[in-house]
Amino acid sequence: MSIDKVRDYMKKFGRENDIIEFEKSSATVELAAEAAGVIPARIAKTLSFKGPEGAIIIVMAGDAKVDNKRYKKEFGLKAKMLTADEAVEYTGHIVGGVCPFAIERDDVDVYLDDSMKRFDTVFPAAGSSNSAIELNCDELEELSSNFVKWVDVCKGWREDESNN
Template sequence: MSLESVRAFLAERAPDVEILELAVSTATVALAAEAHGVEPGRIAKTLSLRFGEKVVLIVARGDARLDNRKLKTAFGVKAKMLGPDEVLELTGHPVGGVCPFGLATPLPVYCDVSLRAFDEVVPAAGSVHSAVRINTLRMAEIVGATWVDVCQELVQEAVHVAETA
């Protein structure tokens, strides 16, 4: 059902985007990166978070980690990750296949600025065996995402900044 809701969503909003279905699991960033032949950062992971009574999705680069201080500043309260059952119920997608497309419940979607390092990203497509390759800005546009800065700075970026300063 989940893959079908993504298929219907993309048919309406981005009919040229092809869903890639694989025989191997892409349920983790490492598995997805290996299966798609890309670096882990290019995997667009979708995280389901609760801020008080509000549930949101945050899409970030695969090798990024959330920064609790930035999250609290952006949303006003401490974040809590949703459990697998609640994720499935609210998004319609199983953990490992969660994406911002074809959601069972309309949820606000936020894209972390870390994704802007890539022109194309590979988010899941509603199952642990499916994904899409999509332009980063287009993905944010078709899901109505708001851009936020809620991830920790990556170590290699910090080193690069220090070297060029």
């Protein structure tokens, strides 16, 4: 199981016991927020896209949406999400449990979006559709596999913009 891979991966950081397994599904932002007892924006959702040679993983706040213009400016290509099967192939995690941890492929780049920086801690999934781990942004950066850099490619989360 993918959560077991993440747990093994977290052992090298001494964080394997920090993974939370919920009784119910946390496969969507809303379900995860309910399970974790936090606002949906604090759920760190992980989206996977086709890259020029592999995959691009972006972890963002639960209330953020990819801004196509910003995405294209940052990555030089149009945002095209991986299929569910491709997500498993590239990340090793099923949709609903996709996370930036324990990614074994070198052709998968992980980016963290600035939308999460407004929170003390966020809750990314931990490899299954009923798991999470609470991390601050520095910890998220340190623990993410294949971390490249922080980016600003999302919309809908700033107070001065609408959520459309």
